[in-house]
Amino acid sequence: MLDEGHSFVATLVFYSLSMVCYFIFFMLRNEKFSSYGSLLVKVGILFHTIALSSRTVMASRLPLANQYEFATSFAWGIAISFVGFEWKYRFKALGTFVTPIILLVGFYAALQTRDIRPLMPALQSNWITIHVSTAIFSYGAFAIACGISIMFLIRDRFQEDGFIKEYIPNFEILDMISYRAIALGFIMLTVVIISGAIWAEKAWGRYWQWDPKETWSFITWIIYAIYLHVRLSKGWKNKKAAWFAILGFIAILFTYIGVNTLLVGYHSYA
Amino acid sequence: MRDTGNTFNRLISFLKSMRFGLVLLGALGVLSIIGSFIPQGRDVAFYHNHYSPNKTKAILVLKMDDIYHSFYFIVLFGALCLNLFLCSISRLSSILKKIKEIPDYKTLEKLDKKTQDESLDKDSIIKVFKEYGFKRFNRIEKKNNKIVYYSKKNSISYLGSWLIHTGILLTIVFYGYGQLTYFTTNVYGVPGEAKEVLGTAYRIEINDFNIQYREDGTVEQYISQVDLKQQDGDFIKTEEIYVNNPMRYQGYAFYQTATGWATDIKIFREEELIKEDIFYESTSIMDENSQVLIQFTRFYPDFLFNDRGIINLSNQLNNPRVLYSIFFRGERMAMNVAAMGEAIQWNEFTFIFNNPQRYTYFQVNKMKGKLGVLIGSLLLILGLYLCFYRRPKELVIIKNDNILQIFGNNQSIKDIGFNQKEE
Ligand code: HEM
Numbered sequence: 001m002l003d004e005g006h007s008f009v010a011t012l013v014f015y016s017l018s019m020v021c022y023f024i025f026f027m028l029r030n031e032k033f034s035s036y037g038s039l040l041v042k043v044g045i046l047f048h049t050i051a052l053s054s055r056t057v058m059a060s061r062l063p064l065a066n067q068y069e070f071a072t073s074f075a076w077g078i079a080i081s082f083v084g085f086e087w088k089y090r091f092k093a094l095g096t097f098v099t100p101i102i103l104l105v106g107f108y109a110a111l112q113t114r115d116i117r118p119l120m121p122a123l124q125s126n127w128i129t130i131h132v133s134t135a136i137f138s139y140g141a142f143a144i145a146c147g148i149s150i151m152f153l154i155r156d157r158f159q160e161d162g163f164i165k166e167y168i169p170n171f172e173i174l175d176m177i178s179y180r181a182i183a184l185g186f187i188m189l190t191v192v193i194i195s196g197a198i199w200a201e202k203a204w205g206r207y208w209q210w211d212p213k214e215t216w217s218f219i220t221w222i223i224y225a226i227y228l229h230v231r232l233s234k235g236w237k238n239k240k241a242a243w244f245a246i247l248g249f250i251a252i253l254f255t256y257i258g259v260n261t262l263l264v265g266y267h268s269y270a
Numbered sequence: 271m272r273d274t275g276n277t278f279n280r281l282i283s284f285l286k287s288m289r290f291g292l293v294l295l296g297a298l299g300v301l302s303i304i305g306s307f308i309p310q311g312r313d314v315a316f317y318h319n320h321y322s323p324n325k326t327k328a329i330l331v332l333k334m335d336d337i338y339h340s341f342y343f344i345v346l347f348g349a350l351c352l353n354l355f356l357c358s359i360s361r362l363s364s365i366l367k368k369i370k371e372i373p374d375y376k377t378l379e380k381l382d383k384k385t386q387d388e389s390l391d392k393d394s395i396i397k398v399f400k401e402y403g404f405k406r407f408n409r410i411e412k413k414n415n416k417i418v419y420y421s422k423k424n425s426i427s428y429l430g431s432w433l434i435h436t437g438i439l440l441t442i443v444f445y446g447y448g449q450l451t452y453f454t455t456n457v458y459g460v461p462g463e464a465k466e467v468l469g470t471a472y473r474i475e476i477n478d479f480n481i482q483y484r485e486d487g488t489v490e491q492y493i494s495q496v497d498l499k500q501q502d503g504d505f506i507k508t509e510e511i512y513v514n515n516p517m518r519y520q521g522y523a524f525y526q527t528a529t530g531w532a533t534d535i536k537i538f539r540e541e542e543l544i545k546e547d548i549f550y551e552s553t554s555i556m557d558e559n560s561q562v563l564i565q566f567t568r569f570y571p572d573f574l575f576n577d578r579g580i581i582n583l584s585n586q587l588n589n590p591r592v593l594y595s596i597f598f599r600g601e602r603m604a605m606n607v608a609a610m611g612e613a614i615q616w617n618e619f620t621f622i623f624n625n626p627q628r629y630t631y632f633q634v635n636k637m638k639g640k641l642g643v644l645i646g647s648l649l650l651i652l653g654l655y656l657c658f659y660r661r662p663k664e665l666v667i668i669k670n671d672n673i674l675q676i677f678g679n680n681q682s683i684k685d686i687g688f689n690q691k692e693e
């Protein structure tokens with residue numbers, strides 16, 4: 001099997017090339033490049049999967065335990081969600097807005113130490129597998145919603161631009177996909193929080209103790225809950241909803257990166 | 271009379287409104303953010319050291335040092351429960367009605383209109399329902415040759431958001447009840463000891479305690495082997511407790527929480543053995559007149575004293591030493607390190623530490639309401655699933671001679687489809 005370090009570097013290279021293609025597509029308005037971008041992202045995912053699998057084999061456990069492992073798995077989750085959404089709703093400009101998020105998380109992973117460290121006893125649980133793997137897809141779905149909301153704002157800004165009109169779907173569809181992505185993310189986030197509480201009880205004897213990571217996942221959950229409600233009741237299916245989705249994703253990034261670097265708590269090893 | 275009734279109704283409709291609920295959620299969110307930035311549950315000195323006097327005062331007065339257990343945080347959660355409760359009660363009957371009722375084509379979207387030459391029979395109606403993914407349908411006769419056929423799918427999902435809210439309500443209420451009636455204690459000891467679990471009807475006997483290390487020296491697991499017994503000695507069960515695997519019995523859970531060092535100690539007064547016990551790190555023993563006290567300050571399994579001071583090289587018992595202090599009437603008389611078996615003399619007393627070993631420490635909790643929380647969480651997830659992935663669908667076909675008018679709702683986005691060149 002290919003060695004993890006090299007595959008990870010290859011992953012970043014392919015993701016970066018993909019982003020460049022998607023950008024060229026958007027700037028030069030040349031449709032061919034979006035197909036290249038889409039292909040390159042898939043090649044990236046292939047290497048990414050190899051990197052994750054070889055790490056899984058080396059560590060004899062899923063790579064979900066520390067900052068690096070979670071970040072790389074998180075980037076993988078966004079990439080997979082992206083391919084899924086791109087395939088399902090078939091629109092080309094999505095990549096221009098989502099590949100930068102994949103790379104942001106991917107390069108954050110690259111900054112972390114890659115040592116394989118054994119799991120401390122509190123992390124040895126099947127619940128952590130459920131907890132972290134749902135977190136990856138939840139965050140992935142929210143990332144898609146964020147990307148789509150940025151598209152929404154751009155489309156709103158350049159209403160009259162023919163290219164934008166052609167390649168960015170209309171508001172109704174953007175809003176619908178963003179809503180679908182948030183619905184998926186929200187249900188997953190709920191599972192993340194519940195499975196986390198069950199695991200915390202087994203490991204620490206407390207379901208919930210308001211440590212910063214828990215608190216921030218609660219805050220994120222509230223943000224998206226409010227989004228779902230104002231969307232229903234006030235019919236916020238426009239710019240405001242888009243800003244909400246972006247705000248929610250910032251909260252996700254803060255939960256994941258900010259809490260570890262700025263705040264102290266039980267979760268700080270993960 | 272009228273007026274008060276009106277005010278009361280207005281109050282209730284405010285309390286059950288979504289707006290009020292969202293304001294409460296928002297407030298809880300904002301307080302949570304504040305609480306995540308101010309370290310929680312430290313002592314007063316901590317805040318004085320880290321914040322300006324005014325800020326410290328504000329933090330303490332507003333209870334921001336323990337925001338999640340503050341009065342107003344709990345009141346907000348209480349209000350949220352009230353809100354969810356009133357809202358769920360008031361919405362239930364209309365939701366149930368919606369589940370049962372015959373769909374009204376006027377509220378649906380017009381999907382299609384078909385005209386056929388030969389008269390339409392039952393089979394062609396079935397075909398249309400199938401086309402839209404419905405297997406069964408109902409039929410109502412209407413006057414003027416009009417026949418209405420309708421079918422409903424996933425109607426139960428109208429309950430989705432109701433289940434979400436009830437689930438959250440149950441979760442908060444039962445969790446809150448669990449917190450209010452929460453019982454916690456701890457018990458610790460070395461292998462061979464039997465200890466009463468204070469405040470419960472049980473005792474535990476520690477048969478064995480092991481720390482498993484990996485090759486690189488990191489800890490793989492802490493494992494205690496214990497017998498659980500009734501206070502009067504009746505055997506209940508024997509179990510291994512390790513991190514992530516608490517022992518559970520009758521609502522109590524015993525968690526492997528910590529470990530530390532203990533030694534045997536013998537205390538002599540003028541050659542006479544007056545006390546023999548197990549002495550735990552960070553504890554102290556006093557004589558019967560409360561005059562003399564010996565404190566077991568720290569344990570060094572692999573002691574080294576060099577120019578950098580005292581250091582501990584490893585967790586192996588290579589060169590065990592005890593750091594102790596002796597107090598007389600509250601004043602420290604001596605402080606030193608001692609080897610195992612070494613006789614420590616102080617006035618007429620002799621202290622001897624021996625047989626160092628690890629002790630195991632269990633936290634013991636009992637929390638009620640877990641079943642309620644579990645049911646609440648499951649309802650929440652079920653409700654979310656119904657809401658997002660089992661949207662109710664309705665199809666109404668109105669047959670008027672050989673014209674079919676088709677009405678429906680909630681066609682998925684796949685059907686709308688994103689067509690690149692649509693505009
Ligand atoms: C505590 C956190 C809450 C969560 C996680 C939550 C979640 C949800 C979700 C997921 C939906 C469905 C949205 C959709 O279909 O797009 C919903 C709908 C709704 N929620 Fe909440 N909710 C919460 C609190 C509240 C509160 C406090 C109220 C106030 C009464 C409320 C009132 C409503 C109403 C009226 C609907 C619309 C139901 C419908 O049209 O079917 N929710 N909620």
